Amino acid sequence: MKDHDELDLPPTEDELREAAALRDALERGGEPFATALRAAYAPPSLPEERHRQLVDAALAAPAPRGRVIRVAFGVGAAFVAAAAAAVMVASGSLAPPHDAPLSVSRSTEALFDQPFPREGGTSARVERIARARQRDLRRNQYARWGLKP
Amino acid sequence: MTRGWLLIASLAIAGCARSSVDPARCEPAASATPVDAVLLAYLSKARALHLEADVAEAAGDPPRAVAALERLITASTPRPAPEIDEVLADTRARLAELRARAGDFDAAERDVRAGLERARGESYFRGHLYEVLGLVEERRAAAHEKAGRAADAKAARARAVDASEEAIKIQERVLERVTPAASSSARRP
Numbered sequence: 001m002k003d004h005d006e007l008d009l010p011p012t013e014d015e016l017r018e019a020a021a022l023r024d025a026l027e028r029g030g031e032p033f034a035t036a037l038r039a040a041y042a043p044p045s046l047p048e049e050r051h052r053q054l055v056d057a058a059l060a061a062p063a064p065r066g067r068v069i070r071v072a073f074g075v076g077a078a079f080v081a082a083a084a085a086a087v088m089v090a091s092g093s094l095a096p097p098h099d100a101p102l103s104v105s106r107s108t109e110a111l112f113d114q115p116f117p118r119e120g121g122t123s124a125r126v127e128r129i130a131r132a133r134q135r136d137l138r139r140n141q142y143a144r145w146g147l148k149p
Numbered sequence: 150m151t152r153g154w155l156l157i158a159s160l161a162i163a164g165c166a167r168s169s170v171d172p173a174r175c176e177p178a179a180s181a182t183p184v185d186a187v188l189l190a191y192l193s194k195a196r197a198l199h200l201e202a203d204v205a206e207a208a209g210d211p212p213r214a215v216a217a218l219e220r221l222i223t224a225s226t227p228r229p230a231p232e233i234d235e236v237l238a239d240t241r242a243r244l245a246e247l248r249a250r251a252g253d254f255d256a257a258e259r260d261v262r263a264g265l266e267r268a269r270g271e272s273y274f275r276g277h278l279y280e281v282l283g284l285v286e287e288r289r290a291a292a293h294e295k296a297g298r299a300a301d302a303k304a305a306r307a308r309a310v311d312a313s314e315e316a317i318k319i320q321e322r323v324l325e326r327v328t329p330a331a332s333s334s335a336r337r338p
Contacts, residue, residue: 103183123196
């Protein structure tokens with residue numbers, strides 16, 4: 001580093017040569033450091049063709065940043081849901097599956113509100129019994145999962 | 150007449166002795182077993198065999214209908230269940246109808262007896278079996294009459310009346326139980 005006295009001295013031949021080389025580089029625009037300095041101080045406008053190429057490329061390519069954001073939101077939502085379910089179970093507002101009442105095997109009399117006809121109708125009665133117990137079975141499956149049908 | 154009362158009395162005495170029947174009300178007790186896929190599988194099989202019997206009857210082939218229903222009553226049951234007892238009782242009633250139509254009255258009577266074993270509590274199923282027994286005896290009476298056996302015809306007719314009376318009593322008691330409000334209002338002056 002030169003001190004103040006030295007700065008007041010006239011430039012040497014070497015300094016003049018280096019200064020001329022820097023000026024030429026700034027004018028040519030080939031030297032990276034010089035290009036960065038010029039872009040920061042007085043950025044030139046982008047050529048129309050280059051601008052179009054960049055826009056087209058950006059529109060054609062998928063947006064990786066957006067996907068990352070969606071994944072982040074998804075993971076976040078799942079975490080919040082799991083936490084909420086844990087709180088509900090702990091507080092008793094979501095009954096554990098084994099506590100839910102199950103439909104048990106029983107007489108089918110309640111399915112019939114009047115005596116049977118003297119002849120026939122057996123198939124229809126068996127059909128009604130099977131359908132009713134099918135509904136019971138579905139209800140039991142929901143109850144075991146802790147859900148209401 | 151005597152034979153009819155003996156039959157009905159013996160069937161009535163035999164009632165309410167099985168484990169799947171609630172002795173207090175003489176009706177099928179609720180099982181503690183939840184409705185599950187095993188029960189559903191059995192009921193689905195019963196439904197399929199009754200449909201097979203329907204198709205056979207519609208095609209004018211009662212023996213094939215009887216064969217389908219016999220497959221159901223001879224098949225093993227997965228476990229004791231009121232639903233299974235009631236389906237088998239009703240199947241016996243249908244078999245009795247078919248056999249009586251074919252003139253096989255003794256076999257029809259055996260089916261009714263077997264059905265009553267499955268439906269020991271007072272229910273529409275038990276009442277229906279007595280109704281079918283009445284039907285069997287009516288047809289037997291007609292057959293005796295046609296063959297010139299007047300005394301046998303008279304006896305069979307009497308049994309038919311007894312069975313029908315028993316059916317009516319059972320149905321009335323079931324109706325009183327399932328619709329107590331209707332029964333009490335009907336008795337009001």
